[in-house]
Amino acid sequence: MRCKNCDYRLWNLTSRQCPECGTPFVPSAYSFVPNSVRFCCPHCSQEYYGTASNGHLVPDAFDCVRCNRHVHMDEMVLLPAEGFEEDQTEVERLAWLDRGKRGVVRAWFAMIGMALVRPGRVMELAPVDGAVGSAWWFAVATSMIVGCIAMIPTLVLIGAMSFASPRGFVAAPFAGVTCFFLLSALVGIALWGLIAHGVLAISGGTRGGIGRTYQAMCFSSGANAVTAIPCVGPYLGFIWWTVSAVIMVKVGQRVGGLRATLAVLLLPALVIASTVYLITLSVRTATTAYTQALSTQTTAVADAILRYAEAHDYHGPDHALVLVSQGILKPEQLTAFKYASTTQNVLVGDGTLDDFASAAPSEQLRQASAAAAALPEDVIAHRVGDYVFTYHGATLNECPAGLWIVIESRDPQATTQTPGSPLAASVNVGKADGSVETIPKHGLAQALQAQNLVRASIGLPPLPDPATVTFGRPAVGPTVPVAVDTTGISAGAP
Numbered sequence: 001m002r003c004k005n006c007d008y009r010l011w012n013l014t015s016r017q018c019p020e021c022g023t024p025f026v027p028s029a030y031s032f033v034p035n036s037v038r039f040c041c042p043h044c045s046q047e048y049y050g051t052a053s054n055g056h057l058v059p060d061a062f063d064c065v066r067c068n069r070h071v072h073m074d075e076m077v078l079l080p081a082e083g084f085e086e087d088q089t090e091v092e093r094l095a096w097l098d099r100g101k102r103g104v105v106r107a108w109f110a111m112i113g114m115a116l117v118r119p120g121r122v123m124e125l126a127p128v129d130g131a132v133g134s135a136w137w138f139a140v141a142t143s144m145i146v147g148c149i150a151m152i153p154t155l156v157l158i159g160a161m162s163f164a165s166p167r168g169f170v171a172a173p174f175a176g177v178t179c180f181f182l183l184s185a186l187v188g189i190a191l192w193g194l195i196a197h198g199v200l201a202i203s204g205g206t207r208g209g210i211g212r213t214y215q216a217m218c219f220s221s222g223a224n225a226v227t228a229i230p231c232v233g234p235y236l237g238f239i240w241w242t243v244s245a246v247i248m249v250k251v252g253q254r255v256g257g258l259r260a261t262l263a264v265l266l267l268p269a270l271v272i273a274s275t276v277y278l279i280t281l282s283v284r285t286a287t288t289a290y291t292q293a294l295s296t297q298t299t300a301v302a303d304a305i306l307r308y309a310e311a312h313d314y315h316g317p318d319h320a321l322v323l324v325s326q327g328i329l330k331p332e333q334l335t336a337f338k339y340a341s342t343t344q345n346v347l348v349g350d351g352t353l354d355d356f357a358s359a360a361p362s363e364q365l366r367q368a369s370a371a372a373a374a375l376p377e378d379v380i381a382h383r384v385g386d387y388v389f390t391y392h393g394a395t396l397n398e399c400p401a402g403l404w405i406v407i408e409s410r411d412p413q414a415t416t417q418t419p420g421s422p423l424a425a426s427v428n429v430g431k432a433d434g435s436v437e438t439i440p441k442h443g444l445a446q447a448l449q450a451q452n453l454v455r456a457s458i459g460l461p462p463l464p465d466p467a468t469v470t471f472g473r474p475a476v477g478p479t480v481p482v483a484v485d486t487t488g489i490s491a492g493a494p
């Protein structure tokens with residue numbers, strides 16, 4: 001008990017004036033820890049102990065048991081009780097509510113410490129009614145300080161990268177980040193408290209109103225100070241804040257642990273769930289679009305073959321380069337972008353597909369004819385870029401609709417051996433009816449077996465693994481009668 005004007009100790013006095021400065025005082029204007037103060041009768045020194053929650057006498061006026069005089073506690077001589085030091089009689093006040101006396105900085109640090117390790121005590125000290133505005137000020141100050149500290153590494157990085165514009169380069173992002181943290185803190189806490197109190201209100205009674213819940217959310221934001229630690233801070237800080245908030249809501253509103261937990265966790269759970277949902281959705285949408293784009297490329301190649309065949313008695317070109325030399329297919333359409341191939345790293349004979357594409361039309365025709373002539377008579381499949389062509393020997397308007405005419409297959413000779421994207425785990429095949437089927441890579445061998453049955457039904461030899469087919473080494477098989485008849489190979493024999 002000290003003079004509110006000059007801080008002089010007011011113990012052991014019969015006078016009701018400060019001996020130092022003369023300011024009047026009454027003991028009832030002070031609060032004490034219960035039973036920590038002796039109240040002595042001013043007439044006979046009989047001792048009484050303050051047992052009320054604020055350390056006052058109950059009742060505050062009575063007849064003295066020794067001298068029988070009527071006494072009031074404000075007349076009495078006060079001393080710390082036996083075994084109590086003076087500072088042990090002082091009622092602990094919530095640091096933030098005492099910031100005028102302690103100083104804002106010290107009060108703030110004290111609150112951070114309490115929010116981190118003694119969150120329940122914060123709510124024991126916070127008044128059930130009122131102090132909501134103070135709690136909001138604390139939350140605003142904390143989120144600004146923590147936000148600014150957390151951003152320092154990033155700002156240093158931005159600063160280091162923008163030597164060209166030294167003026168204002170830190171100020172602008174700094175102001176932006178500060179505003180962002182402030183706004184998100186205010187909106188976030190407002191929403192969080194509203195939802196938490198809604199859950200509490202639905203699930204039963206509470207000790208205080210929504211202001212009490214906001215006290216808990218605002219004061220527990222002190223635990224968010226952990227966010228200022230680089231890297232792991234934001235995650236740890238938010239978890240710590242949540243745990244402190246649960247404890248503060250539990251103590252502050254005198255509700256069970258389960259209710260407090262549900263109330264506090266509902267909003268974060270909703271945010272996490274919807275974030276996961278949105279990410280999943282966008283990944284799925286992107287994957288679908290990507291897969292479609294990839295099969296579109298195979299569709300274009302199959303279309304080119306079929307368009308050529310329509311004008312050539314339903315036979316595919318002798319070599320796929322013919323499609324390019326005739327302008328039916330663009331050279332880059334023969335490199336699948338999911339394999340990261342380009343016309344520069346796909347080999348075509350002595351040069352690259354790019355060399356072929358940049359040659360004069362007449363030279364392209366010559367090279368395409370030469371490539372066609374270089375294919376063996378019993379060719380089953382040949383490759384250009386990332387596509388293996390498998391229509392040899394088939395009449396495309398008479399064959400089964402499911403006959404494969406082109407298989408997408410990463411060029412094993414491509415000079416850039418970048419691993420394919422995860423989406424390259426499937427393979428597209430173009431069919432004689434112009435449709436495209438997407439086959440997972442692990443199912444390719446089985447699909448190939450089924451396809452070879454289709455081929456056998458029209459007398460075509462089985463296809464090998466498309467990955468074994470290169471530009472210079474087409475797949476060849478046992479001579480089939482059809483091939484002999486249509487090519488006139490017997491002319492070479494006498």
Ligand SMILES: [Zn+2]
Nearest residue numbers: 003006018021
């Ligand atoms: Zn004084």
Ligand SMILES: [Zn+2]
Nearest residue numbers: 041044064067
């Ligand atoms: Zn007395």
